[in-house]
Amino acid sequence: MTDATIARTGSDHRTAFRASTFGDALRSEWTKLRSVRSTFWALAVTVVLGIALGAVISAAAAHGYARSSVSGKLSWDPTGVSLAGVAIASLAIAVLGVLCISSEYSSGMIRTSLIAVPKRGRVLAAKSLVFAAVTFVVGEATSFTAFFAGQALISGHAPHAALGDPGVARAVAGAGLYLTALAVLSVAAGTLLRRPAAAITCLIAVLFVLPGIAQALPDSWRNPVTEFWPTQAGGQLTSVHPAAHTLQPWPGFGVMCLFVAIVYAIAWTLLDRRDA
Amino acid sequence: MIEARNLVKRYGSTVAVNDLSFSIRSGMVTGFLGPNGAGKTTTMRMILGLDAPTQGSVTVAGRSYRDLPAPMREVGALLDARALHGGRRAFDHLLCLAQSNGIPRSRVEEVLGIVGLEGVAKRRAKGLSLGMGQRLGIASALLGDPAVLIFDEPVNGLDPDGIHWVRTLMRALAAEGRIVLVSSHLMSEMALTADHLLVIGKGRLIADTSVDEFVRSRSQQSVHVRSPQAAELAARCREAGATVRVGSTSRGATAPVAGPDAGTGPDVIEITEMDSAEVGRLAAAHGIALSELTPIRASLEEAFMELTRDSVEYQAAGATR
Numbered sequence: 001m002t003d004a005t006i007a008r009t010g011s012d013h014r015t016a017f018r019a020s021t022f023g024d025a026l027r028s029e030w031t032k033l034r035s036v037r038s039t040f041w042a043l044a045v046t047v048v049l050g051i052a053l054g055a056v057i058s059a060a061a062a063h064g065y066a067r068s069s070v071s072g073k074l075s076w077d078p079t080g081v082s083l084a085g086v087a088i089a090s091l092a093i094a095v096l097g098v099l100c101i102s103s104e105y106s107s108g109m110i111r112t113s114l115i116a117v118p119k120r121g122r123v124l125a126a127k128s129l130v131f132a133a134v135t136f137v138v139g140e141a142t143s144f145t146a147f148f149a150g151q152a153l154i155s156g157h158a159p160h161a162a163l164g165d166p167g168v169a170r171a172v173a174g175a176g177l178y179l180t181a182l183a184v185l186s187v188a189a190g191t192l193l194r195r196p197a198a199a200i201t202c203l204i205a206v207l208f209v210l211p212g213i214a215q216a217l218p219d220s221w222r223n224p225v226t227e228f229w230p231t232q233a234g235g236q237l238t239s240v241h242p243a244a245h246t247l248q249p250w251p252g253f254g255v256m257c258l259f260v261a262i263v264y265a266i267a268w269t270l271l272d273r274r275d276a
Numbered sequence: 277m278i279e280a281r282n283l284v285k286r287y288g289s290t291v292a293v294n295d296l297s298f299s300i301r302s303g304m305v306t307g308f309l310g311p312n313g314a315g316k317t318t319t320m321r322m323i324l325g326l327d328a329p330t331q332g333s334v335t336v337a338g339r340s341y342r343d344l345p346a347p348m349r350e351v352g353a354l355l356d357a358r359a360l361h362g363g364r365r366a367f368d369h370l371l372c373l374a375q376s377n378g379i380p381r382s383r384v385e386e387v388l389g390i391v392g393l394e395g396v397a398k399r400r401a402k403g404l405s406l407g408m409g410q411r412l413g414i415a416s417a418l419l420g421d422p423a424v425l426i427f428d429e430p431v432n433g434l435d436p437d438g439i440h441w442v443r444t445l446m447r448a449l450a451a452e453g454r455i456v457l458v459s460s461h462l463m464s465e466m467a468l469t470a471d472h473l474l475v476i477g478k479g480r481l482i483a484d485t486s487v488d489e490f491v492r493s494r495s496q497q498s499v500h501v502r503s504p505q506a507a508e509l510a511a512r513c514r515e516a517g518a519t520v521r522v523g524s525t526s527r528g529a530t531a532p533v534a535g536p537d538a539g540t541g542p543d544v545i546e547i548t549e550m551d552s553a554e555v556g557r558l559a560a561a562h563g564i565a566l567s568e569l570t571p572i573r574a575s576l577e578e579a580f581m582e583l584t585r586d587s588v589e590y591q592a593a594g595a596t597r
Contacts, residue, residue: 024378
């Protein structure tokens with residue numbers, strides 16, 4: 001074993017090395033995300049569920065439109081129908097977001113990662129930024145495709161929506177934004193809870209179970225929950241016709257973002273303080 | 277230089293590391309030796325900023341690890357070779373680590389060559405054998421071509437070829453003027469690899485010494501004697517200043533003459549603080565017949581066990597002497 005076999009070939013680089021940057025951490029996290037198969041599968045599920053399920057629901061709802069009641073026709077929301085698949089696909093994004101950090105804890109990779117980048121906030125920021133960006137692109141592509149596919153299936157059977165209609169473009173683009181906020185929330189939840197099963201369970205409870213339970217409560221309890229529950233409030237961004245006891249689209253999304261920010265701050269602090 | 281000052285780590289009421297101070301110099305392999313549970317890994321985790329010390333501090337190149345501007349360029353570490361995502365290909369695992377410190381892709385190919393893993397670079401980590409995984413871990417430590425290398429039990433799970441390779445690599449890295457800190461719970465391994473030893477037990481520093489010095493001072497020499505006039509010889513030796521135990525408890529360094537109780541009995545004595553030549557001369561001078569005269573040198577392993585006996589965390593009941 002000689003010098004040359006261990007040391008880098010070429011001129012003495014050690015004097016030349018530069019401090020590592022946030023950009024380096026971003027490139028590293030991008031490599032991590034694209035180099036495991038679960039990323040591919042979760043994103044494929046998001047796209048397929050979002051578009052295919054949206055198409056099936058759109059087709060079924062459009063065919064049932066003629067037979068529906070007057071009130072049913074009054075509340076007909078072709079945009080919401082075509083985006084129904086995206087709402088369910090959000091589960092795949094939540095699971096992937098939790099896994100992209102908690103799988104590092106379950107495998108021990110987190111120690112390797114934190115030895116490479118001991119500035120822990122940088123690891124979390126890079127990881128969530130990369131995952132949020134990927135989710136944004138995939139989420140917008142999915143929701144716009146689901147919207148156009150859904151409207152094509154609806155037209156001819158029921159009134160359909162166009163992007164130019166009031167609130168529609170915002171709702172379709174909002175579905176991608178909602179997924180992006182959810183992506184950041186799930187990375188934070190994974191950081192906070194560290195165990196994949198625990199974090200996924202918690203997130204599903206927050207997303208689907210607790211708002212469902214609230215529906216069984218008396219009005220005086222249910223209304224504030226539907227109004228301010230983070231995922232309910234954030235979901236208003238994706239709806240064209242606001243229901244009773246809900247926030248306006250952007251304030252609603254603001255409530256969700258505030259919630260995400262609080263969870264994120266706790267995750268950041270704990271990551272920084274806990275022994276890895 | 278790695279420098280620890282009064283390092284303490286408590287987990288609840290358990291003290292894992294207790295007031296540890298040391299400095300590790302470059303150009304040699306420093307063996308970090310101690311029984312299982314002595315606090316070796318905890319100390320390494322504190323050096324690498326994974327665990328925060330309860331008290332005290334540890335610095336690498338004068339800074340705490342978290343403040344290093346380009347950590348992998350200064351320190352390469354292998355704590356646990358299985359601490360990686362099993363679904364990621366070996367190449368991608370190294371690539372994501374390299375990128376995090378701005379190390380070019382070409383260096384990934386280089387270190388794969390150094391550890392001899394070019395052939396399996398495309399294989400997913402969970403498909404690598406224990407030995408290949410260990411080599412992958414070592415490759416990741418070498419990525420930044422760092423001046424400080426820290427390895428926790430690097431030969432665990434390796435075959436003899438692999439052990440020899442790691443040993444040669446450690447020595448080569450040290451010969452290039454780097455700091456090499458290697459932990460082990462095996463004295464025999466350290467005797468072959470290390471120049472300097474930090475011995476810890478129950479979180480405390482027991483010895484900070486060169487391997488040669490350790491061997492000299494710790495491997496006590498004794499003389500195993502069998503004689504029909506053992507009692508008289510014992511008296512003469514004591515007069516001459518030696519310590520004598522009647523009924524030797526030979527510590528297995530040599531197997532005494534066969535027989536159910538060949539090693540013990542009134543005709544057997546064990547003499548320390550006097551070498552065998554002196555014992556023989558003394559016996560001749562007093563006309564004492566000797567039927568056996570055997571110098572016994574305790575092995576390094578025994579010296580280490582002797583040293584850490586009081587600090588072994590988990591001891592089998594039968595193992596106490």
